[in-house]
Amino acid sequence: MNERTTRLLLLASVFVIATCGLIYELIAGTLASYLLGDSVLQFSTVIGVYLFAMGVGSWLSGFVSRGEARLFVQVQFLIGLVGGGSAAALFVLFTQVNAFRPVLYGLIFLIGTLVGLEIPLLLRILKDRLEFKDLVARVFTFDYIGALLASLLFPLVLVPHLGLVRSSFLFGMLNVVVGILTARVLRLTGPWATATVSGGAVLFAVLLAGFVAADRFTSWSERNTYPDPIIHAFSSPYQRIVLTRGGGDLRLHLNGNLQFSSRDEYRYHESLVHPGLSRMTGAKRVLVLGGGDGLAVREVLKYPGVEQVQLVDLDPAMTRLFTGLPILTNLNFGALSSPKVRVENADAFTWLAAAGPEAKYDFVIVDFPDPSNFSLGKLYSTAFYRRLRTVLAPGGAVVIQCTSPLVARRAFWCIDGTLRETGFLTRPYHVYVPSFGEWGFILASTDPLPTELSLPDGLKFLSASTVRGLFEFPPDMDRVVVEVNRLNNQALVRYFEEDWAKVR
Amino acid sequence: MEGTIVGPSMAVGHRLREGRPPSPSRWDRADVVIVGGGIAGLAAARELAREFRGNVVLVELESDLGGNSSWGQATASAYPWGAHYVPLPGREAPEVVALFEELGVITGQDSSGRPIYREQYLCHDPHERLFLHGRWQEGLIPQLGVSADDRAEADRFLARMQTLRESTGTDGRPLFAIPVDRSSADPAWRGLDLETFSTWLDREGFRARPLRWYLDYCCRDDFGLGTSGVSAWAGLHYFAARGGEAANASSSTVVTWPHGNGWLVERLRERIRATVRRGCLVHAVREEGGRVRVEGMDAKTGEAVGWDAGRVILAVPQFIAARMLGEAGGGRGTGAVYPPWLVANLSVDRLPTGRGMEAAWDNVLYEGRGLGYVIANHQEVQSVVRESVLTYYLPLDHAAPTEARREASTWTWEQARDVVLADLRRAHPDIADVTRRMDIRIWGHGMICPVPGFLWSGRRTDWARPVGRIDFAHSDLSGMSLFEEAYIRGVEAGRRVLT
Numbered sequence A: 001m002n003e004r005t006t007r008l009l010l011l012a013s014v015f016v017i018a019t020c021g022l023i024y025e026l027i028a029g030t031l032a033s034y035l036l037g038d039s040v041l042q043f044s045t046v047i048g049v050y051l052f053a054m055g056v057g058s059w060l061s062g063f064v065s066r067g068e069a070r071l072f073v074q075v076q077f078l079i080g081l082v083g084g085g086s087a088a089a090l091f092v093l094f095t096q097v098n099a100f101r102p103v104l105y106g107l108i109f110l111i112g113t114l115v116g117l118e119i120p121l122l123l124r125i126l127k128d129r130l131e132f133k134d135l136v137a138r139v140f141t142f143d144y145i146g147a148l149l150a151s152l153l154f155p156l157v158l159v160p161h162l163g164l165v166r167s168s169f170l171f172g173m174l175n176v177v178v179g180i181l182t183a184r185v186l187r188l189t190g191p192w193a194t195a196t197v198s199g200g201a202v203l204f205a206v207l208l209a210g211f212v213a214a215d216r217f218t219s220w221s222e223r224n225t226y227p228d229p230i231i232h233a234f235s236s237p238y239q240r241i242v243l244t245r246g247g248g249d250l251r252l253h254l255n256g257n258l259q260f261s262s263r264d265e266y267r268y269h270e271s272l273v274h275p276g277l278s279r280m281t282g283a284k285r286v287l288v289l290g291g292g293d294g295l296a297v298r299e300v301l302k303y304p305g306v307e308q309v310q311l312v313d314l315d316p317a318m319t320r321l322f323t324g325l326p327i328l329t330n331l332n333f334g335a336l337s338s339p340k341v342r343v344e345n346a347d348a349f350t351w352l353a354a355a356g357p358e359a360k361y362d363f364v365i366v367d368f369p370d371p372s373n374f375s376l377g378k379l380y381s382t383a384f385y386r387r388l389r390t391v392l393a394p395g396g397a398v399v400i401q402c403t404s405p406l407v408a409r410r411a412f413w414c415i416d417g418t419l420r421e422t423g424f425l426t427r428p429y430h431v432y433v434p435s436f437g438e439w440g441f442i443l444a445s446t447d448p449l450p451t452e453l454s455l456p457d458g459l460k461f462l463s464a465s466t467v468r469g470l471f472e473f474p475p476d477m478d479r480v481v482v483e484v485n486r487l488n489n490q491a492l493v494r495y496f497e498e499d500w501a502k503v504r
Numbered sequence B: 001m002e003g004t005i006v007g008p009s010m011a012v013g014h015r016l017r018e019g020r021p022p023s024p025s026r027w028d029r030a031d032v033v034i035v036g037g038g039i040a041g042l043a044a045a046r047e048l049a050r051e052f053r054g055n056v057v058l059v060e061l062e063s064d065l066g067g068n069s070s071w072g073q074a075t076a077s078a079y080p081w082g083a084h085y086v087p088l089p090g091r092e093a094p095e096v097v098a099l100f101e102e103l104g105v106i107t108g109q110d111s112s113g114r115p116i117y118r119e120q121y122l123c124h125d126p127h128e129r130l131f132l133h134g135r136w137q138e139g140l141i142p143q144l145g146v147s148a149d150d151r152a153e154a155d156r157f158l159a160r161m162q163t164l165r166e167s168t169g170t171d172g173r174p175l176f177a178i179p180v181d182r183s184s185a186d187p188a189w190r191g192l193d194l195e196t197f198s199t200w201l202d203r204e205g206f207r208a209r210p211l212r213w214y215l216d217y218c219c220r221d222d223f224g225l226g227t228s229g230v231s232a233w234a235g236l237h238y239f240a241a242r243g244g245e246a247a248n249a250s251s252s253t254v255v256t257w258p259h260g261n262g263w264l265v266e267r268l269r270e271r272i273r274a275t276v277r278r279g280c281l282v283h284a285v286r287e288e289g290g291r292v293r294v295e296g297m298d299a300k301t302g303e304a305v306g307w308d309a310g311r312v313i314l315a316v317p318q319f320i321a322a323r324m325l326g327e328a329g330g331g332r333g334t335g336a337v338y339p340p341w342l343v344a345n346l347s348v349d350r351l352p353t354g355r356g357m358e359a360a361w362d363n364v365l366y367e368g369r370g371l372g373y374v375i376a377n378h379q380e381v382q383s384v385v386r387e388s389v390l391t392y393y394l395p396l397d398h399a400a401p402t403e404a405r406r407e408a409s410t411w412t413w414e415q416a417r418d419v420v421l422a423d424l425r426r427a428h429p430d431i432a433d434v435t436r437r438m439d440i441r442i443w444g445h446g447m448i449c450p451v452p453g454f455l456w457s458g459r460r461t462d463w464a465r466p467v468g469r470i471d472f473a474h475s476d477l478s479g480m481s482l483f484e485e486a487y488i489r490g491v492e493a494g495r496r497v498l499t
Ligand SMILES: Cc1cc2nc3c(=O)[nH]c(=O)nc-3n(C[C@H](O)[C@H](O)[C@H](O)COP(=O)(O)OP(=O)(O)OC[C@H]3O[C@@H](n4cnc5c(N)ncnc54)[C@H](O)[C@@H]3O)c2cc1C
Pocket: B035, B036, B037, B038, B039, B040, B041, B059, B060, B061, B062, B065, B066, B067, B068, B069, B081, B082, B083, B084, B085, B086, B261, B280, B281, B282, B283, B315, B316, B317, B320, B341, B343, B393, B443, B446, B447, B473, B474, B475, B476, B481, B482, B483, B484, B486
């Protein structure tokens, strides 16, 4: 290899590392604004920390007196590892650690410092091969062109097609390749050099594996099904949990179905809880089946008289998320950590079957996913409601989320009929939730309920007069005569499927 | 994947053939000895437990009670080894209705007198799905890609069966009833027992392949042979005798449990008052001086055991009873056909995947070799079921029963396993991946099959008549092996002791 080629290759690596450097910065900024919201704040703090760290890196390079080439290669590998794995690590750590910000900025600082070391080291490696004025001119030219390329690639190609996690692995691999090539080009020899090349190869393989596996984290097609960026995606043994965030709107999707939008969930949850609970003066014990997001519990805790809330949700991943993740506990006011609340992860049907005679509740909230398959359909059956009656204290009441009476009119009235079949008196009502549409609930009890409401203060949607209106059904969603839903006929699932098929 | 072929009785049978077993050195006295702990034997013991004050011994060959209705237990669920459901009992089977009331299967009646069943025990929806043309469809009658003409033929067949179901014979009794012997004796209909079901179907113009597959499947499912192996009367009985009513289910519904009819075995077992001797093979039964001598052998040790009984109920198949009785057995069991069966229980980490409709209780493959599989924990109410047990059924009707029995008895576990996997793989390419364990049972003489000419030949009635102090109770005396038949025969034998 002649001197000219060596020089050219070294300058090409300036270009590559410059691109990589900016990409990591962009990834960190984007990720921070996905996860923490407020993109202006996140971007400027991330850029600030990153640039400052680069300064620290440059300064540190002053302490290096020899072995620049060797150090340069090591730095490339480190950036490849830390930068390449950064997006994946941040996504995972986001839900695992309590103090996410220190982790985020620590990682940014580390990457920035390493990136800051690169150019000074390279300048020194090249200093004998070029005149000073040419050296500075060329190195910075390539540096800035690399930055331009990165800033164009990132929004146009990388984010839409590869996603953050895979992009960061890809650029990590590029850093490693630069490291290996440099070792070759500068003819570093000795046992150290051989070890480096094989070490680099292993690292490359690890990053490649990450790149491939990242598709399982969120697939390209999945990213395209949600209008907003995915900030957390996780498959528990029971369901696919996806959180998205766009313009301040946080949304939870379970198996692709929207569970709530932070913009209007208060309409849903106020309507789920208060029309029933506010007339149950003296209610002390409340049972919540489903509702692992803690949002219904948040509403229940607005009644100081309630002494105990028992939450039963199938999926530990859900309750863990809504107990520990700050953006989510901000939403449910940390309801699941309240000393009044007991969380149990169990199948609601089996839990009810095993409940002892002392398990009696004044108010029960049933907030299951819609009956879109036979497994869920069981939770709306006569057998289920019979079991439910056994945990109801005398004079107690139940409220059930019942899908849309406008879209799935037969399904809604099927649930009503099923409750009546098992001896409940029902009071169906409905409410408009912008992100869902017209939504239905049924208040059920074995004895007639008091009509007097005492709503807690500070509700955003309900008042005594709006509640009254909710119980009126216009002709287009009024009662239809349908079959009762039993375990052995699952009429509800069929109605639900047929009714929703018309609008999908 | 691991597993075994279960069923110790084969080895015991061999031991017996090796030479005359020793005579017992001691004869235990008993008022009644019931030989055979299947449904019929248990029902007899149960009946005796109501009023009989004497001492009763129930002797069973296997280590568990239940016979063809026995069950097993895996981590995910209990599962059946044979019988897995009972259709809603009709008016002709008040004994079964009474049992269901006693066991809480029937919890009450609605205002028009129809029984209310415990929802938990009614087969949960979805009941059945069929794999055809690469997809699962709901229901077992082929619909996907079936021509309008062929579908119309299926409808015509079902309408015809509906008419038969509602018809009575010249004697005013229903044409086809469960138990069989409460059917009409109208010769116009009984005459159909002399020809095969397929002959009748051809003559009546039911020729469409999808329908014929379905009918063949049903006959194999209930009798172990297809439409060309069973009599036309029996074939029609399958479709036209159903129809118990319920306040909360359609009459085509069945009751079932994770253990299959093993659940009923357990409930009966709890209600008997008898000394139960398991793992004991009875090989000789003879009347002697106003008593009955029952000779048996411990299946493990080979040790001889004997009872000196006031009365004996033989709740075993007739070909076995014939051996026990020796000379006194006469021609008992001749002409009765018992096709062999293979039942496999697959413990799966998750349900195997497949295109189309989601898993149902009964999952059948169109033109498959076996009858498909039942999901043992389908009746569980928990909404997310992952681990499970699939009970796969295969009547070994690829050859004449004797030949098929001989062949199957030589199978290694690997061979049997591959038969099962090859059949299921068509619908579930991942079946081998999800299966952790497969236990297989080969029923050499699975259950009696109503071949042409057998049901109304008069032989059954002869065999069912008590001989001196020895009485008989087994489903094969009905010519078809059904819970109701076994149970009612057991109850009646028990009552005969009491009177
Ligand atoms: C694979 C399969 C699936 C079936 N599915 C159904 C179904 O879904 N629904 C239904 O209603 N029916 C079904 N059946 C029919 C089933 O046979 C009957 O429901 C019922 O269990 C028969 O009971 P039984 O008492 O008449 O006979 P068995 O179950 O045959 O009882 C006879 C008993 O005698 C014992 N015995 C035999 N020889 C001796 C001896 N020498 N000494 C001591 N004990 C002895 C046997 O071990 C056995 O326990 C099925 C049968 C099979 C084989």
